[in-house]
Amino acid sequence: MMSKINHSTTERVGVYVCHCGSNIAGVIDVEAVAQWAAEHLKDRGVVIARDYKFMCSSLGQELIEKDIQELGLTRVVVAACSPHLHEATFRVACQRAGLNPYLCELVSIREQASWVHTDKHAATEKAKAIVSGGVERVLHHTPLDPLHVPIHPATLVVGGGIAGIQAALEIADAGFPVYLVEREPSIGGHMAQFDKTFPTLDCAACILTPRMVSIGSHPNVTLMTWSEVTNVAGYVGNFTVTVKKKARYINTDLCTGCGICQEKCPKKVIDDTFEAGLGYRKAVYTPFPQAVPKYPVIDHVNCTYFQKGTCRACEKLCPTDAIDFNQEDEIVTLQVGNIVLATGYDLFDARRVAQYGYARLANVFTSIEFERLSNAAGPTNGNIVLRDGVTVPKTVGIIHCTGSRDRNFNNYCSAICCMQSLKFAHLVKERTGATVYNFYIDIRTTAKAYDEFYQRVLEEGAIFVRGRVAEVTDASRMPNEEGKLIIQVEDTLAGLQRRIPVDMVILSVGLEPRRDSHEVAKLFGISCSSDGWIIEKHPKLDPVATMTEGVFVAGCAQGPKDIPNSVAQGAAAAARVLGRIQQKEIALEPVRASVDESKCSGCRICNGLCPFNAIIFHEDRMVTEVNPALCQGCGTCVAACPAGAISGTVFSNEQIFAQMEGLLLHNIEHPPLTEGVLA
């Protein structure tokens, strides 16, 4: 009943042990491992075992190719780094020498041995066991051919912030269709809320709106705002995406964007989104004048007609009869080959740092509130004033790292707050002449022209106090503190406690993943870190791809970053997508699940599990089948099938158990292992 090692083999196996410089050889005696394999695994088909400095170098690869040709190897085991890194390299090397690439097995003695152990002897013994497991496993490999699937030329971009806009434009300009789905009534994202952008202080609207307009008018872009993706099915090259277009109650064929409805609508609503709660909008609105598209939406939760049944002022006054109260949500299905997620970030909720008094002390503002205050198109026409709407502050305190680099909230650095605080310091100085204090832990101004900007703000006379603010309070102790907000801080450079009275406090709140990031990740079949930022395929070498083929990520959805980096990622994601589209088809790993019908009982346990909808149930025969074109080889159903009727290529029970037997050295007569190793 148990699997046993079959002791005869006619395969000719080559074993290659990599030094990886000193990465592996520094801890593992690689020569000993190769020698051991040549001696002890001879009966298991090993005809040659070598060690080499860098197996992944061309010389290392040539070693394998030469042996395949000269020694007639039929199987190859490379003991080196993780398959993640170099599996493809060695497979291709085998293929060049005429061996089916899937007859090569890469086992990791770096991540799984040399990097995680300090005891050289034990690590060497473990490496031998790992090699032995690889040899047993490779004996069960079969030649496979990759599957070729066509790539649909259209792309879905989710999120119309600067990152999504950039990605969409690059792809559209290259001549391919793009669907841009944005949840809000207009594209633009956070950048549309800003007045000036660091470090150059260009006007945000001046550089953003031309791009928004291009999106709106581009023949290759289908813009869907006030919309959300509700379902994603299929796989790279062939996704079927369902989008819900929420009812706008505006007939966009008729609406000219004249704005009369917004002007005449009697219902004022506090604008918590775009104006960060500082201003009002109407029940029928576009978030800001340069919105793209120009069509407003009616917010039915606040509209008097929807709530009370009377009003319809907009309908009466609309010159083109574009108001349509009967509109309903529309469900649209799209076919796309690739997806770019550019859903951006949310802001840290400043109320969580109770001691800073936000929402309790009137003149404590958040960074985004300050952006609106300083924006010429904002609620105060760009006048920096206190909550009363008139008083110009004489002293302003800017607190960096609110909610970031703080064990109580987020450990990470939000990357943009230093620069954004410096920008605020400059704007306050320029517009009000007030005294400005910056409370910082470290100043991080690492990108191009950032430190120069810091020098400029220093020269302008902003005061910098190093230390984490303990408290912001209105309880005065001294006459000069009366009516002020007092910032209590330990000045760590001067080595003393300070109380600094100010009129206005600005909290540079951190960036956080979208509140719904986990649901969104699930919808698109990708993963996020426990924080909620989307995980990239490789943090250095593949920063805009995800672990799911055909799904890319750009901008702050992947982690906090500034506009230049968001744009660069948008363009990078577009380049990846365009590369795919140009190839017209993609070769997929032939790692697939298949059902042995004679063993399937039709219990239907697996039927609802496949994340790629690859499982079909045949009612007539009461058996399950896996559609190989849809299956991604994730293994979910393989693990679930209680009858063991489903098997995964490359990961069959046979292969896994053989590897385990090999690891345990059940394949050799007298395991030379010393005590303690593997016990």
Place this chain on the structure above:
Amino acid sequence: MSMNGKPKFAMYWAASCGGCEIAVLNIHEKILDVDANFEVVFWPVAMDAKYKDVEAMPDEAITLTLFNGGIRNAENEAMAHLMRRKSKILVAFGSCACAGCIPGLANLSTREQIFEAVYDGVSTDNPMGLRPDFQWAAPEGNLHIPEFYPVLKTLDQVVAVDYYMPGCPPESHQIAAVVDLVIQALQGNATLPPTGSVIGAGTSTVCDECPRVRNVKTIQQFTRIQHLTEIDPNLCLLEQGIPCNGPATRSGCGALCPRANAQCIGCYGSSDSAFDFGARLMTAFASVIEGKEPAEIERVLDTLPDPVGQFYRFSLAHSLLRAAPLVLEEEEQYATHQH
């Protein structure tokens, strides 16, 4: 060949309940075929014979031995070796011999815990706190009783086994079919399956033979069948929250239990391709319970009564785990002590 020219048959009973023996007798008139075709040389339940008679036989003298029960003590083990030596075909007969079955559940307890339950239990009157002494120096000489092992083993964990015939007990019609097959093979009219095969059972699972309607499943909560006032007679039991082991259990019984409105408890063990019955079934159940959040999942899982009994009632001794860690430790100590 024996004196009357007929091939020899034996059946032996190690650590088990005796149900397997009854099941063999329960093949009704087919038993006459056994008698007609075989010479029954050893079958302690049915006839008188001594161990020494078996010992006296030449090796491989017995054509077919049905061995039921697990290996609990030294006597069981000695008999396993003896029957192996004397038999051409040794069949692990019934779930105890194949996978440990109910006696194997004692692998969760140390010997002392077992003795405590047996010799100090509420129904036992043992004022002197006696325990079995495996050796006793009586004036007449040394006496011993078979030593009780720390771990119950399956037959194939002590000797090589030719065929496995699962079931608790194996279904009579399946026994009859196997007897038939062996007779046919002996007469040259059929070939026996390769050694190591499971005989007298199917290759799929109980669901395959179950007439109940099934759908894509999500389980919100598990319920003991006796706590339900109403059971839909046509719908898959698992979908009704009754933890039915049918999906993982080897077919062959004809889905007797689900047909009788009771859940399959898994007595036929796992199918060919499943390595560890309990692990397979656990992943299967876990795959279809409702809930995405850990707390929700926990809540559903907490409704599953008696997980060991559910997943390993018949196969603990043959599972990857085999026994509780403490018991395995005891076994190791016992083995070193023996050497």
